[in-house]
Amino acid sequence: MAAPNAAEHAPKRRKTRQDSGSVTIGGKTISVAGYLTSARPKQVEANGLKSTLQAPSQEQPSNVTSQPQQSTKKPSFESSGTNNKSRNPRGAKDHPLLKARRELPIWQHQDEIRTVVKRLGTDVIVIVGETGSGKSTQVPQFLYQESWCKRHKVKLPGREEDGYVGGMIAITQPRRVAATTLAHRVSTEAGTPLGKGRPDGLVGYSVRFDHQVPRGARIKFLTEGTLLQELLRDPYLRQYSAVVIDEIHERSLDVDLLAGFLKQILFGDKTQRGGVPLKVIIMSATAEVGVIQEFFGNAAIPGKEKASNVELLRIRGRQFPVTILYEPRPVADLQDALLKKIFKIHVEEPLPGDILAFLNGQEDIESAQRLIEEYATSLASNVPKIIAVPLYGQLSIEAQRVAFLPAKSPLTRKVVLATNIAETSVTVPGVRYVVDCGKAKVKQYRPRLGMESLLAKPISKSSAVQRAGRAGREGPGKCFRLYTEDAFDSLEDSDLPEILRNDVLGAVLTMKARGIQDVLSFPLIDAPEPAAIEMALLHLHFLGALADDGTITPAGEMMARFPLSAPLGAVLLAASGPEFDCVLEVIDAISCLTSGDDIFMHVQSEEAAEEVESYRKDIQRREGDIITYLTTMQMYTAENSDRMEWCKKRKINIRNMKQALNIRRQLRGMCLKEKLLSEMPAPDPQPFTPLSPEKAESVIKCFLRGFAMRTAMLAPDGSFVTVHGKHVVAIHPSSVMHGQKKEAIMFLEHVYTNKNYAKKVSAIQAAWIAEALGR
Numbered sequence: 192m193a194a195p196n197a198a199e200h201a202p203k204r205r206k207t208r209q210d211s212g213s214v215t216i217g218g219k220t221i222s223v224a225g226y227l228t229s230a231r232p233k234q235v236e237a238n239g240l241k242s243t244l245q246a247p248s249q250e251q252p253s254n255v256t257s258q259p260q261q262s263t264k265k266p267s268f269e270s271s272g273t274n275n276k277s278r279n280p281r282g283a284k285d286h287p288l289l290k291a292r293r294e295l296p297i298w299q300h301q302d303e304i305r306t307v308v309k310r311l312g313t314d315v316i317v318i319v320g321e322t323g324s325g326k327s328t329q330v331p332q333f334l335y336q337e338s339w340c341k342r343h344k345v346k347l348p349g350r351e352e353d354g355y356v357g358g359m360i361a362i363t364q365p366r367r368v369a370a371t372t373l374a375h376r377v378s379t380e381a382g383t384p385l386g387k388g389r390p391d392g393l394v395g396y397s398v399r400f401d402h403q404v405p406r407g408a409r410i411k412f413l414t415e416g417t418l419l420q421e422l423l424r425d426p427y428l429r430q431y432s433a434v435v436i437d438e439i440h441e442r443s444l445d446v447d448l449l450a451g452f453l454k455q456i457l458f459g460d461k462t463q464r465g466g467v468p469l470k471v472i473i474m475s476a477t478a479e480v481g482v483i484q485e486f487f488g489n490a491a492i493p494g495k496e497k498a499s500n501v502e503l504l505r506i507r508g509r510q511f512p513v514t515i516l517y518e519p520r521p522v523a524d525l526q527d528a529l530l531k532k533i534f535k536i537h538v539e540e541p542l543p544g545d546i547l548a549f550l551n552g553q554e555d556i557e558s559a560q561r562l563i564e565e566y567a568t569s570l571a572s573n574v575p576k577i578i579a580v581p582l583y584g585q586l587s588i589e590a591q592r593v594a595f596l597p598a599k600s601p602l603t604r605k606v607v608l609a610t611n612i613a614e615t616s617v618t619v620p621g622v623r624y625v626v627d628c629g630k631a632k633v634k635q636y637r638p639r640l641g642m643e644s645l646l647a648k649p650i651s652k653s654s655a656v657q658r659a660g661r662a663g664r665e666g667p668g669k670c671f672r673l674y675t676e677d678a679f680d681s682l683e684d685s686d687l688p689e690i691l692r693n694d695v696l697g698a699v700l701t702m703k704a705r706g707i708q709d710v711l712s713f714p715l716i717d718a719p720e721p722a723a724i725e726m727a728l729l730h731l732h733f734l735g736a737l738a739d740d741g742t743i744t745p746a747g748e749m750m751a752r753f754p755l756s757a758p759l760g761a762v763l764l765a766a767s768g769p770e771f772d773c774v775l776e777v778i779d780a781i782s783c784l785t786s787g788d789d790i791f792m793h794v795q796s797e798e799a800a801e802e803v804e805s806y807r808k809d810i811q812r813r814e815g816d817i818i819t820y821l822t823t824m825q826m827y828t829a830e831n832s833d834r835m836e837w838c839k840k841r842k843i844n845i846r847n848m849k850q851a852l853n854i855r856r857q858l859r860g861m862c863l864k865e866k867l868l869s870e871m872p873a874p875d876p877q878p879f880t881p882l883s884p885e886k887a888e889s890v891i892k893c894f895l896r897g898f899a900m901r902t903a904m905l906a907p908d909g910s911f912v913t914v915h916g917k918h919v920v921a922i923h924p925s926s927v928m929h930g931q932k933k934e935a936i937m938f939l940e941h942v943y944t945n946k947n948y949a950k951k952v953s954a955i956q957a958a959w960i961a962e963a964l965g966r
């Protein structure tokens with residue numbers, strides 16, 4: 192049944208039908224005229240249940256279908272006489288998913304892949320294959336049983352006893368959600384699914400603050416950042432036989448650093464790995480292959496003349512076709528067009544078939560979710576239901592997983608509202624339709640201003656192709672692009688690498704911690720502006736991570752070891768000193784600050800906001816957001832009756848609170864190991880005692896050690912002007928400090944959207960800034 196008819200059943204307060212062709216949802220009038228004219232009711236079967244839906248639309252504006260190509264072609268390199276028998280990885284024999292794996296285009300290229308990777312002298316293999324061809328899930332499974340992938344007992348320089356090298360394959364992903372979902376999928380395919388109470392298994396994962404690596408694991412999915420952390424402890428990556436860099440086209444800052452370190456290992460002292468080669472496999476559907484070949488093929492490391500051997504392997508074909516549909520003309524209001532498209536798909540396309548929609552960011556997702564929920568309440572009982580699920584980076588891992596669960600009933604259509612975190616590598620089970628708004632919020636750092644902007648910009652062609660690739664993974668799919676074909680043609684081929692547009696503070700610290708003295712000559716696919724590196728060096732010097740001669744200090748080494756940004760690392764270190772002595776309090780605040788999405792949920796209506804404010808009175812502190820987060824953690828952990836209810840009343844996200852607790856536990860453990868804490872504190876629940884004003888001052892002063900550059904003074908006209916750069920900033924409405932006038936403020940986040948906003952704000956005194964800067 193179609194939306195306009197369904198609107199008749201809607202509660203009048205929420206949604207009103209204006210005329211036969213439009214509905215008003217959440218104050219927005221959406222025209223759905225014409226949806227019904229060509230539609231005929233059609234019986235569809237969903238898991239044996241029958242429902243009435245509209246027939247698919249005949250309208251096919253400017254369609255392009257990327258047909259599945261039968262993957263009978265050989266890959267573009269010459270294989271050296273391997274047969275094409277399909278090997279069945281150990282542990283996966285007779286597994287129900289084996290049939291699905293065999294149908295993936297990459298399956299019949301497995302012997303060629305094995306041959307090329309095995310070939311002596313081949314250092315780097317670039318595999319380019321269409322989205323959904325099976326790269327991420329299959330390549331590690333094809334390789335882990337190879338003889339070169341075994342653990343080798345070897346002599347290592349400077350060691351009396353034999354050491355071990357190899358045995359595992361690392362496969363990196365740009366994002367946590369891809370690493371964890373792939374690990375779950377591949378562990379299931381391999382016959383050793385991950386899960387509690389399963390200590391042994393072939394596949395694991397490791398992402399920031401979350402690790403599941405079973406005993407005997409041979410394949411490990413990691414984020415690029417986690418592998419960089421491992422490099423600090425294991426500079427020659429001795430535990431690995433191969434490193435697979437997946438989705439290199441995203442060109443995150445971490446992947447560029449990783450490429451540089453891998454190149455150094457490939458060209459470096461082979462005795463450090465006991466002569467055992469490290470295989471490097473680079474994969475993507477849309478990578479600029481020439482750039483990667485040139486980077487790895489060309490030594491460009493002083494004193495090393497030899498080029499490494501780079502082989503290219505193209506896997507042709509995808510499993511299912513994806514029909515691309517463009518808008519006939521530019522849309523005036525993207526959010527409006529997006530909702531219309533989702534409602535249209537819901538009434539016209541058969542079930543099963545979930546929708547994955549790409550939006551600009553969290554705010555757009557939240558408002559779309561609300562409007563879809565309103566629409567859902569208006570649907571008649573005999574119409575399939577529709578549910579909206581958010582998926583964005585700031586959500587906790589647990590909250591992100593909800594998007595991957597099937598809808599509870601086969602007669603419910605799930606709409607996943609995602610940012611570009613679902614763009615690459617990710618399979619959202621059940622998705623047949625992708626709606627692409629053609630934009631993404633891009634963070635851009637301006638080194639001279641020391642400021643970040645976060646603005647919605649058109650995506651690249653590479654992103655558009657990746658987004659379309661999320662449909663057609665379990666059957667034929669459709670991708671609705673909310674822009675014209677001409678607009679697509681005018682998009683850039685690829686995005687600007689992050690290293691050229693982001694703050695390189697963390698990257699420079701990682702290089703220094705790995706002993707790279709001259710960071711300007713570190714091998715990078717694209718080198719950032721020298722000004723950006725100089726700013727980072729100065730900032731690290733201020734944080735105490737670098738000595739006057741530019742070498743890393745013991746404090747800097749410790750900051751690099753913590754899975755925190757360098758400024759937060761500096762805060763922790765300051766807290767451990769006798770001057771402040773507040774490590775536990777700082778850990779409590781940092782845990783809440785880094786647990787993903789804001790633990791405080793937004794409240795829409797004024798009435799609800801007033802009610803929540805009254806409940807939040809006991810946690811809100813006049814010192815600002817940091818002490819409010821800290822108090823929240825302390826009250827939450829002191830609560831021993833019903834934590835769920837406690838959070839619910841205050842509109843605190845319980846999942847993020849649990850994640851904060853997990854981070855708190857890990858940070859406490861790390862601080863104990865690094866001797867920033869002398870003993871583990873008593874277990875929860877401990878009675879709550881409000882933080883004294885003196886302690887609160889100490890905590891804020893510790894944060895100033897990391898964030899003195901992010902401070903602003905009250906100007907005579909009532910605005911705040913930053914100390915560094917002299918920009919006017921406004922306190923973001925999400926802050927407890929919003930609307931207040933204080934002598935000075937410190938903010939942990941600074942973002943330009945429609946206005947220059949300071950977020951996570953604390954009240955400070957001007958003298959404290961001078962004290963922190965003048966140390």
Ligand SMILES: Nc1ncnc2c1ncn2[C@@H]1O[C@H](COP(=O)(O)OP(=O)(O)OP(=O)(O)O)[C@@H](O)[C@H]1O
Nearest residue numbers: 322323324325326327328329376476616618620664
């Ligand atoms: N979590 C999952 N749940 C269900 N099916 C999955 C899952 N992960 C992968 N698959 C199936 O395996 C197929 C291959 O996925 P894989 O990630 O290996 O492809 P890929 O070539 O790496 O694609 P991309 O370049 O888009 O990441 C998917 O099209 C899908 O059918």
